[in-house]
Amino acid sequence: MTQALRLLHAVWVPFVLIAILTGFVLVVALTGDVILARTVTDGLIRMVMVVGLYIFIGNSGVLAFGHIAFTMIGAYATAWFTLPVLKKSFQLHLPAILAERQYPAIPSAIASALLASLVAFVVGVPIMRLGGIAASIATLAVLGMFYTFYQNWGAWTMGAATLPGIPIYVDMWTALAWVAVAIVVAFTYQQSRLGLALRASREDEFAARAVGINIWKQRLIAFVLSAFFMGIGGVLQAHFLGSIAVKNFWLGLTFVALAMLIVGGQRSMTGAVTGAAVISIIVEILRQFEVGLTIAGVHVQLPLGSQELGIAFLMLLILIFRPSGITGGREIPWPFALPPAPLNELASEVRATSTQP
Amino acid sequence: MTNLIQVAIDALALGSLYALTALGIGLIFGVMRLINFAHGDFIMIGGYALIVPSTAATATLFVGAWPVPFLVATVFIVVILLALACERLAFRPVRSAAPSVLLITSFALSYFLENAVIMIYGGRAKAVNLWQNLMDPIVIMGVRIPELQIVTIGVTIALLTLLVLFLRFTPIGVAMRAASEDFRMARLLGVRANRVIAVAFAISGVLAAAISFLIVAQNGTLSFHMGSFLVLFAFVATVVGGMGSLLGAALGGFLVGIVSVIFQVILPIGWRPDRDVWVYGIILLVLLLRPTGLVKVKSIEERA
Numbered sequence: 001m002t003q004a005l006r007l008l009h010a011v012w013v014p015f016v017l018i019a020i021l022t023g024f025v026l027v028v029a030l031t032g033d034v035i036l037a038r039t040v041t042d043g044l045i046r047m048v049m050v051v052g053l054y055i056f057i058g059n060s061g062v063l064a065f066g067h068i069a070f071t072m073i074g075a076y077a078t079a080w081f082t083l084p085v086l087k088k089s090f091q092l093h094l095p096a097i098l099a100e101r102q103y104p105a106i107p108s109a110i111a112s113a114l115l116a117s118l119v120a121f122v123v124g125v126p127i128m129r130l131g132g133i134a135a136s137i138a139t140l141a142v143l144g145m146f147y148t149f150y151q152n153w154g155a156w157t158m159g160a161a162t163l164p165g166i167p168i169y170v171d172m173w174t175a176l177a178w179v180a181v182a183i184v185v186a187f188t189y190q191q192s193r194l195g196l197a198l199r200a201s202r203e204d205e206f207a208a209r210a211v212g213i214n215i216w217k218q219r220l221i222a223f224v225l226s227a228f229f230m231g232i233g234g235v236l237q238a239h240f241l242g243s244i245a246v247k248n249f250w251l252g253l254t255f256v257a258l259a260m261l262i263v264g265g266q267r268s269m270t271g272a273v274t275g276a277a278v279i280s281i282i283v284e285i286l287r288q289f290e291v292g293l294t295i296a297g298v299h300v301q302l303p304l305g306s307q308e309l310g311i312a313f314l315m316l317l318i319l320i321f322r323p324s325g326i327t328g329g330r331e332i333p334w335p336f337a338l339p340p341a342p343l344n345e346l347a348s349e350v351r352a353t354s355t356q357p
Numbered sequence: 358m359t360n361l362i363q364v365a366i367d368a369l370a371l372g373s374l375y376a377l378t379a380l381g382i383g384l385i386f387g388v389m390r391l392i393n394f395a396h397g398d399f400i401m402i403g404g405y406a407l408i409v410p411s412t413a414a415t416a417t418l419f420v421g422a423w424p425v426p427f428l429v430a431t432v433f434i435v436v437i438l439l440a441l442a443c444e445r446l447a448f449r450p451v452r453s454a455a456p457s458v459l460l461i462t463s464f465a466l467s468y469f470l471e472n473a474v475i476m477i478y479g480g481r482a483k484a485v486n487l488w489q490n491l492m493d494p495i496v497i498m499g500v501r502i503p504e505l506q507i508v509t510i511g512v513t514i515a516l517l518t519l520l521v522l523f524l525r526f527t528p529i530g531v532a533m534r535a536a537s538e539d540f541r542m543a544r545l546l547g548v549r550a551n552r553v554i555a556v557a558f559a560i561s562g563v564l565a566a567a568i569s570f571l572i573v574a575q576n577g578t579l580s581f582h583m584g585s586f587l588v589l590f591a592f593v594a595t596v597v598g599g600m601g602s603l604l605g606a607a608l609g610g611f612l613v614g615i616v617s618v619i620f621q622v623i624l625p626i627g628w629r630p631d632r633d634v635w636v637y638g639i640i641l642l643v644l645l646l647r648p649t650g651l652v653k654v655k656s657i658e659e660r661a
Contacts, residue, residue, distance in 0.1 A: 126641055127641070132643060133456055137595070140592060148637075281551065313469060319461065320451055
């Protein structure tokens with residue numbers, strides 16, 4: 001019993017988050033509402049990105065504006081792998097190894113995300129040497145760079161045009177599964193030696209350096225890991241919508257993902273997940289109002305753009321009145337009394353002996 | 358030879374635009390450690406102030422049709438008031454927060470302003486005809502140069518000189534430099550924080566409004582993201598120049614402009630659309646070699 005309770009304590013945060021999300025998805029699945037299911041899937045895909053963003057921003061305390069570039073890289077890479085051969089030959093000019101085969105979904109997803117990680121590693125080596133704000137701006141340069149490049153790289157991306165025909169396999173459960181993976185990995189990382197070192201540097205850069213933490217290295221590790229899940233987010237998006245366009249991976253998506261993280265609370269994983277959920281729900285409500293909604297016989301219709309304006313306004317309010325987000329940077333609290341751990345016993349013994357004259 | 362002069366003037370003109378934008382951003386960064394994303398939207402709204410607010414596809418000049426002195430004064434006043442309002446409503450409440458909170462606040466503000474403009478004016482680009490004759494080339498020693506490029510360079514030199522004189526010889530300018538050096542110490546010595554920051558925002562508004570005119574005359578169109586591309590390069594310019602140094606911001610701006618034009622000339626035709634990729638790439642390389650930027654500022658090192 002004690003053992004089980006300790007185990008539960010160790011995995012409490014991811015356990016509760018995943019359980020709540022699974023319950024929610026289950027309820028939606030039972031209603032059988034197809035449109036609602038699509039909305040939820042969309043929200044879950046965003047959640048993968050926000051958890052990815054959290055791995056870097058939350059643990060390092062350095063804002064990054066370039067992560068959507070990794071999402072774009074993941075989305076296009078999976079298209080190169082999984083488009084049917086005939087469509088590839090029509091739309092793109094890929095090298096033989098990609099052009100002549102259609103690869104299976106899961107290995108493609110992982111390979112695409114790894115490509116995003118690889119790119120993150122290459123650009124991260126110089127950028128992570130910069131101080132906080134300069135690093136943030138440099139990540140923006142990375143986004144600008146890949147955005148321009150993909151927009152003009154006709155042979156591989158069809159340039160500014162939409163790339164259609166990507167096999168659609170992502171539903172609510174696939175998205176949920178990846179959210180669960182992202183949450184487990186992010187949590188394991190943040191509790192690990194590496195994650196703790198990075199979080200220490202977030203709290204006090206100089207003290208962290210003084211105890212021998214290599215901040216450049218720790219930030220780079222988080223950057224690469226977070227790019228992996230940004231890439232997965234792109235992969236899911238591509239296989240959910242069936243088509244991708246470069247122009248969708250720009251400041252708009254960057255803003256929404258960051259808003260989710262900040263509104264929820266960037267310093268905790270619970271915050272990242274909460275923010276993604278809350279903003280998704282608000283966006284959906286505002287979208288309903290933009291289309292026009294009849295409440296108690298009164299037809300309400302908000303002008304186009306209310307969605308974006310509403311989120312920006314909400315975010316400003318949060319920043320002004322509650323800058324650490326809804327969760328205030330805390331994780332889900334442990335509700336039970338924890339049985340005394342061996343370490344605690346030891347500590348109290350030490351205390352007892354040291355107070356003796 | 359004439360070709361070379363033409364390229365040099367292109368580079369200077371583009372560099373001037375980036376430098377002016379970077380200065381507006383650098384000025385605010387100096388006094389309150391805020392990278393102002395919304396600066397591009399100040400520029401954009403300065404442009405939109407010229408036309409009648411409506412979502413119609415074609416633009417009708419409103420302020421833009423007034424006599425030039427009134428027109429110029431109105432746009433400047435609109436942008437300055439906007440900058441002051443943003444400072445008062447969005448930035449002052451978060452002033453004491455961490456630099457990253459300030460940064461994200463300005464990002465949210467920028468998104469807010471852009472979408473407000475989309476709501477009022479519609480999301481599609483609009484053609485406006487303001488001072489189009491400035492695009493006419495004039496011929497100097499066999500080189501054809503659009504008049505506008507001369508105007509751009511002239512305006513930049515004038516504003517730079519004014520800014521330097523202001524910072525050096527007026528009491529508020531001196532206070533502003535002191536605040537950039539060490540804000541807390543400056544306050545202890547009697548510099549009034551609210552006033553210095555408000556004046557900094559007003560000046561950044563002046564710089565933004567000047568760019569509004571130059572950009573509108575150059576492109577002949579208005580769009581809600583016309584400021585953001587400029588600002589992206591200007592940000593990068595402030596980082597390359599060295600955060601917190603006005604000299605660095607101006608130098609960085611010119612550097613980015615010159616590098617852009619050089620790539621425009623030396624890249625093979627098929628690669629030219631990718632020019633910005635090379636520009637960003639070079640910038641990352643510069644940062645790799647000199648992480649603190651060209652002009653290093655001691656007081657800027659982020660403190661825990």
